[in-house]
Amino acid sequence: MFLNVFATRLKINIRNKQAIGWSLLFSLALGTLFYAAFNSIYDNAKNTCVRVAVVESEDAALNSEMLKELEYEDGKKMLEVVEVQYDEAKELLKKDEDDKDKVKGIIDIRNVEDIKLILPREKKIESAAFISSGGIEESILSSIVSVFRQYSSIVTETIKKDPTKLEEVLKSFEDETNELVENKSISGDNKDPYVSYFYSLITMMAMMAAMAGASVPESSQANQSPVGARVDVSPVNKSLYDLAGLLSAIVVQTSITLIGLVYLVFVLKINFGGDLRYVFLTSILSTILGVSLGFFIYQFGRISKKARENIIMTIILGGGFLSGLMIANMKTIVEMKCPIVNRINPSAVISDAFYALNMYGVGDRYYKSLIYIVGLTIFCIISGLIMSRRRSYASL
Amino acid sequence: MQVFKAFMKIVKSNWSGILLYFGICVIMTVMVASQYGEKESNGGFVSTNTSIIVNDEDNSELSKAVVKYLKSTQKVSVGKYSDDSVKDIIYSGYYTAYIDIPKGFMDKHLSEDALEISTVFDTSQAAGNFVSLQLSSFVDGILRFENAGFSMEEAISKTEEAVDTDNYIELEVVENQNRASNSKSYSLFLFLPYAIMSIILWCLLPAVLRFNVKDVKDRTDVSPISSTSRNIALFGGSCFISLLVFVGIVIFTGVFLKGDIFTEKWYLSILNLFIFTLVTGGMLIFITSFPTTSVLKGKDIIVNIVSLGFSFLGGIFVPLKILGDGVKSVGRFLPTYWYAVSLEKIESGVSFNGLLGSFGMEALFGVFCLAAGLAVSRVSLYVKDR
Numbered sequence: 001m002f003l004n005v006f007a008t009r010l011k012i013n014i015r016n017k018q019a020i021g022w023s024l025l026f027s028l029a030l031g032t033l034f035y036a037a038f039n040s041i042y043d044n045a046k047n048t049c050v051r052v053a054v055v056e057s058e059d060a061a062l063n064s065e066m067l068k069e070l071e072y073e074d075g076k077k078m079l080e081v082v083e084v085q086y087d088e089a090k091e092l093l094k095k096d097e098d099d100k101d102k103v104k105g106i107i108d109i110r111n112v113e114d115i116k117l118i119l120p121r122e123k124k125i126e127s128a129a130f131i132s133s134g135g136i137e138e139s140i141l142s143s144i145v146s147v148f149r150q151y152s153s154i155v156t157e158t159i160k161k162d163p164t165k166l167e168e169v170l171k172s173f174e175d176e177t178n179e180l181v182e183n184k185s186i187s188g189d190n191k192d193p194y195v196s197y198f199y200s201l202i203t204m205m206a207m208m209a210a211m212a213g214a215s216v217p218e219s220s221q222a223n224q225s226p227v228g229a230r231v232d233v234s235p236v237n238k239s240l241y242d243l244a245g246l247l248s249a250i251v252v253q254t255s256i257t258l259i260g261l262v263y264l265v266f267v268l269k270i271n272f273g274g275d276l277r278y279v280f281l282t283s284i285l286s287t288i289l290g291v292s293l294g295f296f297i298y299q300f301g302r303i304s305k306k307a308r309e310n311i312i313m314t315i316i317l318g319g320g321f322l323s324g325l326m327i328a329n330m331k332t333i334v335e336m337k338c339p340i341v342n343r344i345n346p347s348a349v350i351s352d353a354f355y356a357l358n359m360y361g362v363g364d365r366y367y368k369s370l371i372y373i374v375g376l377t378i379f380c381i382i383s384g385l386i387m388s389r390r391r392s393y394a395s396l
Numbered sequence: 397m398q399v400f401k402a403f404m405k406i407v408k409s410n411w412s413g414i415l416l417y418f419g420i421c422v423i424m425t426v427m428v429a430s431q432y433g434e435k436e437s438n439g440g441f442v443s444t445n446t447s448i449i450v451n452d453e454d455n456s457e458l459s460k461a462v463v464k465y466l467k468s469t470q471k472v473s474v475g476k477y478s479d480d481s482v483k484d485i486i487y488s489g490y491y492t493a494y495i496d497i498p499k500g501f502m503d504k505h506l507s508e509d510a511l512e513i514s515t516v517f518d519t520s521q522a523a524g525n526f527v528s529l530q531l532s533s534f535v536d537g538i539l540r541f542e543n544a545g546f547s548m549e550e551a552i553s554k555t556e557e558a559v560d561t562d563n564y565i566e567l568e569v570v571e572n573q574n575r576a577s578n579s580k581s582y583s584l585f586l587f588l589p590y591a592i593m594s595i596i597l598w599c600l601l602p603a604v605l606r607f608n609v610k611d612v613k614d615r616t617d618v619s620p621i622s623s624t625s626r627n628i629a630l631f632g633g634s635c636f637i638s639l640l641v642f643v644g645i646v647i648f649t650g651v652f653l654k655g656d657i658f659t660e661k662w663y664l665s666i667l668n669l670f671i672f673t674l675v676t677g678g679m680l681i682f683i684t685s686f687p688t689t690s691v692l693k694g695k696d697i698i699v700n701i702v703s704l705g706f707s708f709l710g711g712i713f714v715p716l717k718i719l720g721d722g723v724k725s726v727g728r729f730l731p732t733y734w735y736a737v738s739l740e741k742i743e744s745g746v747s748f749n750g751l752l753g754s755f756g757m758e759a760l761f762g763v764f765c766l767a768a769g770l771a772v773s774r775v776s777l778y779v780k781d782r
């Protein structure tokens with residue numbers, strides 16, 4: 001009997017071409033869109049070598065050699081120095097953004113006591129509130145120049161205060177001073193935050209499987225559909241029917257999620273980070289959770305169909321938003337303001353499982369998420385089965 | 397009127413989606429608005445301003461000076477977080493760096509076993525490196541002054557003077573200089589197409605489709621309601637809801653813009669949004685021209701694909717300047733792209749005449765959708781008749 005119901009439900013699910021088509025389209029289309037939109041953003045924000053013009057005089061105490069040696073924390077060169085005269089430097093500054101000769105600023109070290117940084121400014125000055133008026137490259141230049149100004153300021157002030165100490169002060173510049181700032185980088189397999197959009201996409205696909213889960217009680221309860229009425233009066237065991245229906249929905253929905261995941265991982269070459277086997281395992285378990293959730297919510301047959309649909313949509317869409325489908329760092333904001341939401345929102349837990357795999361590998365945090373996913377799945381299925389028992393015409 | 401009332405009932409029954417999308421719109425507006433302080437530009441240089449977290453365990457004169465300096469240059473939140481939380485926060489990009497000043501920092505800063513300020517950031521990213529550079533230049537500056545024989549108080553004051561950008565940065569006016577920042581009005585208006593598309597499509601798609609279902613349509617056809625009055629009621633209902641969503645969003649955004657409303661830029665931005673609302677209407681006509689059952693089954697997915705897809709490709713969620721050339725080439729065929737382009741022009745002070753091109757391209761998409769929708773409906777009718 002179980003196999004018979006399973007085979008029938010499987011056929012029904014497979015023949016629902018529109019639902020399968022839309023679900024696949026969702027993952028493939030959005031995955032491609034995300035890929036197109038985010039592919040290069042992270043790389044574009046990486047440390048870049050800032051092209052700067054340096055104007056110096058032959059007899060100046062400072063020269064551009066020091067600037068050429070500056071490096072970022074990851075060892076990349078910080079500045080590309082162009083040594084030119086002031087007028088030429090201004091010409092380079094005024095060049096178009098696309099021009100390869102364009103410089104981001106001019107460092108004028110001709111007068112060591114008053115080192116200047118000349119930066120470009122757009123013609124129109126706004127009166128409205130601003131976030132900033134300097135880009136990251138200009139800001140890096142300003143910090144570098146401020147260090148040079150500190151040196152010159154120390155020398156000037158020492159001459160004013162006690163010229164006899166000057167030699168000692170100059171020597172202190174050469175001595176190794178205490179490093180008071182220690183830089184640490186975050187670790188992880190793929191540090192690109194935009195990959196979280198793909199986590200959210202798989203999460204949403206898994207949660208959308210709830211609609212397939214919902215079709216099981218809909219087809220077995222007499223007050224939900226004509227098919228339900230026929231199944232209800234038939235001699236089939238209700239729990240057995242539900243379990244077979246659930247299993248068939250899980251098979252179909254898991255296949256859809258896996259097709260989407262395979263497309264992302266092997267066609268678009270998205271680096272999910274972490275062990276790929278666990279990424280697939282998480283996707284499968286998440287899809288089972290989605291199906292179970294729909295199965296559980298649709299057991300409340302006395303609530304109107306529209307209300308049940310709305311509840312599922314709120315969980316899928318609201319949960320998706322809070323877990324970062326529209327804004328990648330939404331999950332972090334929620335974590336800082338109201339962490340409990342991230343603990344109970346299934347979408348946030350699923351997306352956190354992917355994140356944990358990427359940043360921490362298979363460990364406590366990943367298992368915590370997994371336990372929640374499996375636990376909630378078991379809860380939904382068992383509660384659903386208990387609720388569906390003895391739901392026949394007499395008790396409806 | 398009967399059709400109109402029934403139409404409204406269906407719209408009302410989709411309350412959860414309306415509330416959800418409006419909620420998303422509210423959260424996004426609040427988030428964007430919170431990035432802007434009341435600070436007015438004095439025309440001088442303001443360095444890149446990122447969000448960082450500082451945890452000052454030392455609470456000394458020196459650490460307070462460091463925190464004060466950071467507050468003057470970055471958006472600082474104060475708090476203590478565990479290593480894992482710091483990793484999560486930095487990874488998400490919500491904060492650029494986490495700075496931890498240890499207890500005893502000031503007492504030991506001149507000794508051999510000096511304690512270090514720990515700065516956690518993504519070292520491959522320019523923004524984090526900038527924060528670290530800024531912090532190092534300030535702290536090391538104090539140390540250098542102290543090593544040169546100045547008292548700590550003098551060292552702090554002289555370092556503050558040395559890092560004050562007003563003292564050494566000169567700005568040179570350059571034509572075609574790329575804008576590094578945008579006004580609050582621009583940022584708030586930028587993501588509104590997402591809200592408009594998702595709310596309008598979510599509300600109207602199921603309502604219009606319901607009236608196109610064969611049984612319902614057949615019953616309406618045999619009723620005393622003429623097809624003209626039915627279509628007028630559906631069109632009127634759609635216009636009413638779209639207008640309501642548009643006005644609601646404009647009023648809501650206006651609350652956050654405060655002094656920046658009723659300016660030329662605001663009027664042009666409103667016009668841009670209004671055109672986009674009309675285009676969304678065109679999109680609705682196009683989508684509803686396809687076989688009803690199929691579209692009804694996939695309506696949730698359609699709304700998500702259209703609203704998210706158009707927003708990501710058209711420069712709504714990701715600014716146009718950081719989108720790749722390939723994406724931009726695809727985006728040129730979308731109304732969201734031309735909306736974003738118009739908004740950028742408005743931001744840079746272009747007048748109404750200068751906007752006609754991008755407004756026209758935006759509207760063209762709506763006209764195309766309308767024409768294609770009517771054509772598809774016509775073809776389906778023709779196929780049915782045969």
